[in-house]
Amino acid sequence: MSRVDAASVSLLGTSALLFEAPGDTTLPTQQRIWALAREAETWPxxxxxxxxxxxxMLSFARPPLTPHALEARLHSAWQTIEPLALRGRIVELPVRYGGDSGPHMNDVIEHTGLGIDEIVERHSAPLYPVYALGSHPGYCYLGGMDPSLATxxxxxxxxxxxxxxxSIGGAQxxxxxxxxxxxxxxxxxxxxxxxxxxxxxxxxxxxxDSIRFRVEQVIR
Structure with a gap:
C-alpha cells in the first residue's frame, strides 16, 4: 500500500524504528501521534x-526479538487510538519583522504577491500549536500557518x-x-x-503548547 493508504514502519538499524502516519499532517493526526507515543512508552x-x-520514533534498550510482532502491534494501536488533546501553555513571542531582522521578507513578498503589512498581519494572527520538537535542541515544528503565506x-x-x-519553509x-x-x-x-x-x-x-507571534516592529 502507499503511504496515503496505510501507516508504514521502517527499522532504523537494530535499536529503533520509525512509524509514519498516513495522510497529511493535521492537528487531529498529530494528537493521535501523541497518544500513540504515550501508549508505546508503556511497552516493556x-x-x-x-x-x-x-x-x-521508538528506541530500544536492546533489539526486539520479534520486530514484525511489534510492527503489527503499532498498526493495531494506530487503528484504535483516540486523539490526545494536550492542553499546554500559550507563549507569546514579540517579533521584529522585515529589515535586517527579516532578510528574506522580499522573497516572500515576491512569491505570495502580498505586501509586507498583509504578510505580517496573516503571520501574526493564528495561534500556532507545537506539533513536535526536533531538527535541533528546542526547535518547535508548528502547525496553523495561513496557506497564503506558503513559500x-x-x-x-x-x-x-x-x-x-x-522563518517560513513551504507550508510551515x-x-x-x-x-x-x-x-x-x-x-x-x-x-x-x-x-x-x-x-x-x-x-x-x-x-x-502554542505560540502566538506579537508584532513588536515592522521594518520596511
Missing amino acids: EVREAIPGMNNL PRRKVPVLRIPGGAV TGVSASDGPSGWNTIGCTSMAFFDPTRDPPALLQPG
Missing part, C-alpha cells in the same frame, strides 16, 4: 517514544541564521532555537530563548 521493549511530524524553501541554504530567526513557519544553517525564508526575529541546558526541562516549549 520500548526505551523512548519520540513524536515527530506525522511520525513516531518554497530556498534553493541555496543560508549557512547561518541566528537563534530566534522567524518556525523559530530557530540556535544559530545554524537553514533553507527557510527568514522574515523576522525574536529575542526569546528556546533552549537552556540548565533549565528543567531544557526546552522552553513542549508538544501541546
Whole structure:
C-alpha cells in the first residue's frame, strides 16, 4: 500500500524504528501521534517514544526479538487510538519583522504577491500549536500557518541564521532555537530563548503548547 493508504514502519538499524502516519499532517493526526507515543512508552521493549511530524520514533534498550510482532502491534494501536488533546501553555513571542531582522521578507513578498503589512498581519494572527520538537535542541515544528503565506524553501541554504530567526519553509513557519544553517525564508526575529541546558526541562516549549507571534516592529 502507499503511504496515503496505510501507516508504514521502517527499522532504523537494530535499536529503533520509525512509524509514519498516513495522510497529511493535521492537528487531529498529530494528537493521535501523541497518544500513540504515550501508549508505546508503556511497552516493556520500548526505551523512548519520540513524536515527530506525522511520525513516531521508538528506541530500544536492546533489539526486539520479534520486530514484525511489534510492527503489527503499532498498526493495531494506530487503528484504535483516540486523539490526545494536550492542553499546554500559550507563549507569546514579540517579533521584529522585515529589515535586517527579516532578510528574506522580499522573497516572500515576491512569491505570495502580498505586501509586507498583509504578510505580517496573516503571520501574526493564528495561534500556532507545537506539533513536535526536533531538527535541533528546542526547535518547535508548528502547525496553523495561513496557506497564503506558503513559500518554497530556498534553493541555496543560508549557512547561518541566528537563534530566534522567524522563518517560513513551504507550508510551515518556525523559530530557530540556535544559530545554524537553514533553507527557510527568514522574515523576522525574536529575542526569546528556546533552549537552556540548565533549565528543567531544557526546552522552553513542549508538544501541546502554542505560540502566538506579537508584532513588536515592522521594518520596511
